[in-house]
Amino acid sequence: MISLEVRNLGKWFGKRKVFDEINFSLEEKSSLVVTGRNGSGKTTLLKILCGLIRPTKGEVKISFNGKTLTTDESKNLFGLVMPDLELYKELTALENLVFLSRIRGLDPGKDELKEKIARVGLARREDDLVFSFSSGMKQRLKYAFALLLDPKILLLDEPTTNLDEEGISLVNQMVSLQKQRGILILATNKKTDLKYGNQIIQLGG
Amino acid sequence: MEIRSSNWAVKSAWLLAKDLKCEFRTRYALNAILMFALTTLTVVSFSMGAFSLSPRITSSLFWLVIFFSSMSGLAQVFVKEEESRTVSILKLVATPGTVFLGKLLFNLALLLLLEIIIVPLFIILMNLSILNLWLFLSVLFWGSLGLVCATTIIATIISKARAKGALFAVLSFPILLPLLITAIDGTRLSLEGKAFSAGWSDLRLLISYVVVMFVASVLLFDFVWSE
Numbered sequence: 001m002i003s004l005e006v007r008n009l010g011k012w013f014g015k016r017k018v019f020d021e022i023n024f025s026l027e028e029k030s031s032l033v034v035t036g037r038n039g040s041g042k043t044t045l046l047k048i049l050c051g052l053i054r055p056t057k058g059e060v061k062i063s064f065n066g067k068t069l070t071t072d073e074s075k076n077l078f079g080l081v082m083p084d085l086e087l088y089k090e091l092t093a094l095e096n097l098v099f100l101s102r103i104r105g106l107d108p109g110k111d112e113l114k115e116k117i118a119r120v121g122l123a124r125r126e127d128d129l130v131f132s133f134s135s136g137m138k139q140r141l142k143y144a145f146a147l148l149l150d151p152k153i154l155l156l157d158e159p160t161t162n163l164d165e166e167g168i169s170l171v172n173q174m175v176s177l178q179k180q181r182g183i184l185i186l187a188t189n190k191k192t193d194l195k196y197g198n199q200i201i202q203l204g205g
Numbered sequence: 206m207e208i209r210s211s212n213w214a215v216k217s218a219w220l221l222a223k224d225l226k227c228e229f230r231t232r233y234a235l236n237a238i239l240m241f242a243l244t245t246l247t248v249v250s251f252s253m254g255a256f257s258l259s260p261r262i263t264s265s266l267f268w269l270v271i272f273f274s275s276m277s278g279l280a281q282v283f284v285k286e287e288e289s290r291t292v293s294i295l296k297l298v299a300t301p302g303t304v305f306l307g308k309l310l311f312n313l314a315l316l317l318l319l320e321i322i323i324v325p326l327f328i329i330l331m332n333l334s335i336l337n338l339w340l341f342l343s344v345l346f347w348g349s350l351g352l353v354c355a356t357t358i359i360a361t362i363i364s365k366a367r368a369k370g371a372l373f374a375v376l377s378f379p380i381l382l383p384l385l386i387t388a389i390d391g392t393r394l395s396l397e398g399k400a401f402s403a404g405w406s407d408l409r410l411l412i413s414y415v416v417v418m419f420v421a422s423v424l425l426f427d428f429v430w431s432e
Contacts (some may be wrong), residue, residue, distance in 0.1 A: 052296050054431060072300055080297060086290040090227040102219045104298045145294070 002064050002077065002152040003027050004049070004183055009058035011044055018044050019203055022058070026199070028152075031175075031184035033197030040204025042187035043082060046155045049185065050078040064152065076104060079151030081142045082187075083158060089131040093117055093141050096130060100145055108148075120144045121170060135162040143174065152182040159186060159193070213303050220299065220307025224282075225314065233285055234315060238278035242323045245270045250330035258331070264392035267327055268385055272352070274319060279312045279356040280373050283364035292364075301427040305357070309422075312353045312360075320349065336398025344395060344404065347411035348388035354415055355380050358422040361429045384414050 003026065010020035018041035026032055034042045047053045049060055051071035062074040069077070087096045097113045117126045120140040130138060139162045146154060159175075160168050175196055178184045186196050194200060228235055249266050258266075286292040295304060324345070327333065335341045359380065363372045391407035 047293070050297060052293055075297060078297065082293075084290060085293045085297075087294065088223070088227060088291055089289065090230045091223070095223075095226070099219060099223045100294070100298050103216050103223075103303065105216065 001028055001066070002182055003062070004153060005061040005063075006049070007059050007061070009045075009048065009055050009060065011041060011048065011053075012056045020057075022201070022203075024199060024201060026183045026185070028182060029180060030199070031179050031186070031197045032199045032201065033194050034185065034187040034201050034203060035189065035194065036203030038189070042203055043084060043157050045203070046080070046082060046157050046185065046187055047084075050080055050153075050155055051075055062153075076149060077152040079146035079149065079154045081139070081146045081154075081156050081159060083161060085142060087130050087138065087141055087145065089129065089133075092127050092129055093122060093133075093144075094126040096141065097144060097148065101148055104149070106148065116144045116147060117141070119147075121166060136164055136167055139163055140167060140170070143170070147174070150181070151178075153185065154178045154182065155185050155187075157187045159188070160190070213300065214306070216299065216303040217306035217310060220303060221310045221314070224307065224311040228311075228315070234278035234281040235318070237281070238274050238315065238319050239322065241277045242270060242274035242319060243326075245273060246323065246326055246330060253331070260393045260396035261389075263331060263333060264389045264396060266331075267392060268348070268389050270323065270327065271316075271320065271349075272381070272385060274323065275316055275352055275356065276373070276377065278315060278319075279353065280360045280363060280369070282308045282312055282357065283360045284369060287364045296430070301430045302423070304430060305361075305423060305426040308360075309353060309357045312357050313350070316349050316353055320345065333396070335395060337395040337401065337404070340399070340401050340404045340408075341392060341395035343401075343408055344388055344391035344411065347408060347415060348384065348391070351384045351388075351411055351414045351418060352381065354418040354422055355384065358418070358425060358429070361426060380418075384411070387411055387414070 005025040006022055009022040011018040022045065024032060034045055036042055044053065048055045051074065062069050062077065064077060088099070091099065094110065094113060094117065097116065098110070101108050101113070114126050117123065120143045122137060122140055122144070125137070130141065133141065154174075156175075159171050163171065175184060175186070184196065186193060249270065253266070286295060328335070356377070359373060359376045362376065363369045366372045387407050387410045391404050391411065394404040394407065
């Protein structure tokens with residue numbers, strides 16, 4: 001059983017306040033949509049939640065099966081897709097997933113990883129360098145990475161960026177699946193994406 | 206898929222393997238290091254080759270070639286992750302200790318590769334006779350290790366800055382000065398054919414430098430990497 005609690009969270013970059021006094025809590029099978037204008041701190045909030053950057057104030061508490069986890073312990077519970085997160089373009093799609101699995105302490109077979117790549121619509125492209133991928137294909141590969149661990153908490157920032165109709169329907173399937181098995185947090189500017197959340201937070205007033 | 210409690214050294218080896226694979230496909234740092242080293246070496250050998258240089262000057266030139274060549278490439282280890290925006294994914298999947306060790310090993314591999322090419326060339330072009338080979342190799346090994354330890358942590362700090370080149374030079378100078386002075390002195394003794402015991406004080410200093418720099422880097426890395 002996973003839960004995530006955010007208390008009095010605030011972030012400043014130098015003297016510039018990005019957001020302050022963010023509070024919410026999420027249990028398994030719940031979802032949150034974070035919305036707001038450009039620069040309101042949606043991506044920053046997601047990065048703080050998964051431990052990529054530290055908050056200036058407040059805390060993020062993640063509990064799994066009754067145990068409160070440290071930032072390093074909780075990192076393996078997250079799946080993350082965001083424009084800021086790039087894969088290694090000098091490696092093939094399969095090499096990227098092999099590296100990202102092994103460094104996380106996973107030991108998947110190549111067939112298992114090929115199946116994950118095929119699931120996001122990149123079958124038979126696993127041995128191509130990411131360098132040669134279109135932006136939509138790179139976005140799909142990010143989903144394959146995010147789903148490596150069957151994440152307990154899935155964070156999606158502008159999830160349908162660069163995706164075609166087929167890609168968007170793939171995202172819809174993943175979002176529905178995640179809402180049944182864990183926590184989903186989605187940052188978006190699109191009003192059509194608001195339907196994904198049980199809760200909505202508006203940043204930047 | 207279940208997480209296995211894999212050894213941090215094994216994870217660092219995976220990071221090293223990934224970096225080597227990326228490097229040999231793009232030659233991002235390798236080309237910069239080798240071209241700088243070959244250019245410097247050629248200039249030095251053409252301008253000084255006709256003169257008989259003292260061991261002190263020769264050892265200074267030797268370490269200058271290694272120092273400036275390595276500076277042009279070793280700093281790229283984190284800059285490349287920042288510029289290609291892969292730093293977030295690395296932060297998400299790897300612990301700071303794993304990242305530091307992996308990047309340190311990558312820089313060491315790069316420097317050793319440089320030295321495998323540069324040292325024999327320097328010896329041939331400068332018509333160098335090394336009278337105490339073991340002392341020379343020991344100073345080279347520990348000096349290189351010190352250079353790698355220092356540049357890896359400095360590279361982490363400068364990767365987040367805007368004026369990377371200037372900051373790298375400013376931070377490197379005071380940190381690397383004691384290392385270079387000691388390495389130059391140790392190399393001079395080996396060229397003069399002094400006994401191993403004569404170079405022991407320099408070697409002790411180099412080993413201490415490596416230990417202090419490694420421990421300080423491990424302690425500081427988490428803070429620098431996470432901010």
